[in-house]
Amino acid sequence: MPATEPGSPTDQATKETLEDYTLRFAPRSYRRWTPMVVATTALGGIAYMADFSIGAGVGLAHGTGNALVAIAVAAAVIFVTGFPLAYYGARYNIDLDLITRGSGFGYYGSVLTSVIFASFTFIFFALEGSIMAQGLKLGLGLPLWLGYLVSTLMVIPLVIYGMKALSKLQVWTTPIWLLLMVGPLVYLVSTDPGTVDRFLAYTGTDGDGGVNTASVLLGAGVCLSLIAQIGEQIDYLRFMPPKTEADKRAWWTAVVMAGPGWVVLGALKQAIGVFLAVYILAEVGPAAATEPIQQFRGAFDAMMPSWLIVPLAVVLVVISQIKINVTNAYSGSLAWTNSFTRVTRRYPGRMVFVLVNLGFALALMEADMFSFLNSILGFYSNCAIAWVVTVATDIGVNKYLLELSPRAPEFRRGMLYAVNPVGVVAFVAASGLSIAMYFHALGDTLQPYSPVAAAVIAFVLTPFMAIVTKGRYYLRRTDDGISEPLLDAEGNPSATTYDCHVCHQPYERPDLAACHTHDAMVCSLCLSTDKVGDHVLPAEPSAA
Template sequence: MVVDEVSTSQHTKQTRETLEDYTLRFAPRSYRRWKPGVVASSALGGIAYLADFSIGAGIGLSYGTLNALVAILVAALIIFTTGLPLAYYGARYNIDLDLVTRGAGFGYYGSVLTSMIFGSFTFIFFATEGAIMAQGLKVGVGVPLWLGYLITTLIVVPLVIHGMKALSKLQVWTTPVWLLLMIGPLGYLVIADPGSVSDWLAFTGSEGGGAGLNAGSVMLGAGVALSLMAQIGEQVDYLRFMPPRTEENKRSWWMSVVLAGPGWVVFGALKQATGAFLAVYIMGLAGAAATEPVQQFMNVYGLFMPLAVAIPLAVVLVVISQVKINVTNAYSGSLAWTNSFTRITGHYPGRTVFVLFNLGVALALMEANMFAFLSSILSFYANCAIAWVVTVATDILVNKFVLKLSPREPEFRRGMLHAVNPVGVVSFLASAITSIAMYFGAFGTTLQPYSPIAAVAIAVVLTPVMAIATGGRYYLRRTDDGIDEPRFDSHGTPVDTTYTCHVCEQDFERPDMLACYAHDAVICSLCVTTDRTGQHLLPAQ
């Protein structure tokens, strides 16, 4: 029978769920043994990347300090506002951002679009961070760039394969060293040379922005910074392992969700501003290399210690930072690509396959010297990331809580959702296509800098308009999954009753299960996903 074939092909892979970190599905309470603070510190460890310094340096050198600071602030406010509902849903219902997206306006197959965008985000930033690490290895120990690219790619493989258990230990133990190496020298610089701050604040940039505030320059700078909006997806990949919110832990739970969810952008904005400061400070010494973090910190360390010590310390900072973020990039990328591939093909190859795929693409980008045209790539990519994140955030905030046309509790299981929901898909495509056309000058040079804001505005307006126009009909294919016990208790917390899937014969918690149409039994969400015949699916209501 086909059912037996599905069972045979999937049984072995599904017994490795703890190693696979519950790809494509709800993270069960039995696995989520970490306290809120541990999950938060692990999530924040993933923002140790140094690309912020390069991004801030590029914006500051181009448009001047005043325009750069306002651009960074504008981007941070947008990212924080849109990131909060996504972080809450991921932590509250223990699902990653792709699963949130499915039920927030995109549908079961519609969210493949956004999974691919997020997957692209992870290898773009892996390549960016890997290039920075290779630059550090070249400066510090003379490793050729091509070899440095290979080293930075291979070093993360064993950590990423072992998922959250290994990543949480890495992030917690390396954070104190990282903070000391980063904050200490910056504090010394400001104290030792206070005039450097006033010189930085007076810097007007290389692109004719002048001493005053220029709206076009602000928007162009904000567009680069907004490319980081998809970072919330990586934060949610950690936050989905939050424990249930209770009366006893609600303060620490909320603090962890806010700090490690949208709160990452506060740290990111500070790093971008610092990168702009350091670039102005060392541009006379480093020239075009002033945007490279290894050069920034090597020159700052050199102010108060011999160069023979400054260079190794700068290299250590770069290596720690890149390992901390690139394990997250590779991990989150593997989840995104596995999600897309399994839904499209009905075959679950395991997350490890896509760890290697993501790393291979990132390595190719590094060898192609992607770092040299980083700002152009990020400005273009920002429009897609903004369209996705703002559409989902608007669906949660407006369509779920204000209009009440979108189901309050998230749904991600095949058979329960329509294949495509026009609410999210149309809003996302309209926002992305229009803003990209604007970015390339289709609406004239005057409007060109405002493409990121256009992406935000279109998604915010069109998402509720589409929900009203469709009457919310395309969110759920079914409202009843065939199991009598509710998925959530009276407080809205996912229940932890376990059921045995009759296909893979493994036990999973209630939110991951639904009734099987072909048998008087229950089936897990992954087995439904990999059912190519569709015989397990409940009929539409």
């Protein structure tokens, strides 16, 4: 694979990009996992403790009733928007950036959303790293600054080897994590039913005891910051095996469970976070009640000897942090590399951007981002909602209902326009207006409605822009110069292989296009790094 110039590949770049199929379609020859193994691996990545903090923060501010409704509203939105994205990622074996390119944004237009997704990964890496540092401080006495550094550096060896290593890590650690998370809750509820009554009766610092729209929407806005998690789920789902008649039930179960279904477990963890925060509130105070290490320390305290409490709480936090932060570092490196390679037409290697992502995360941790968590997430959620709703609407409405967007996804340079106004205009308008609302630019009354505005504007403008433009800015070309169809008879990406004449590696049909200047084929990454455009097919005259 070319690392700097087309035609001059390095062994390291070739090995690295072929290990995870970074920036490209994941071929059938690599996808040897069963649907359930892929699903288990993907769900292992949501073992993060941030849900407990997010739920606790919303619950303590607005009360249990408002928090539970907010969590349910956010979960419903995340599930509905995540379904079409998960299906496309699993069916066509491409990540969310490649889906976004052909779903309204264009080849360069999706750089905007790649940066947003990369920001999601380092924000949540920083959040999980902060939680782990709190655990290391409580259990080992490490100062927070050192805990931040340890939590950052320890994931690097685990991220280097990609999907093969991550699948083993997630599968083996999930049972331990589930036991430590669920056990204390079951014990508290069964031995002291009064905890449930106190939990349900809690009104919060800003609440009046009832459920009201403003509080629900403010809470939902914070919870909706997790909507971009579907991108990390797709980073695993792209390795799903082909969907066939023989395995379609297992295939669909895995896609739903590990795709939009992640939010069911996420919402449950947020509700548990509210429960545990209310349980320990009188003992530790509101500031510490949002810290998962304190929540589980209090829960373990009720059911086991004192000498075992802190070690078990620390083990739970460390396992959770490792499980999610290897995913954050991995997915973030893909997003940054995607953006950099398209803009500069150079591929510096994914590990460079693992370090970049970790650097951003460490800076946030050292700035004590945990103390103003809800403000960061509330702001970020507006951008994330606008992006995900735009792509989901393009798939569900523009592709299947209006049929203005090509149904088969396209991501290769030369086949797409640089910028598609359908997605870019809808996203910029939705995120811009909702952010203005979030910062009270349109008045205090509308401020809680910023996440609703982001979703509604994106949902309305995406089909509107497709109708206005008549869908003409999706495909720069309809013919990639290869006679064989992209999909086989069962609708799965073709497994036929061809050699790329630039890097001389074999690739499956969906990853290649004909070369403009040679009677040969070029892979998608070599097209991306073609600085002079020799290999890029020209626009079709009728596509203008």
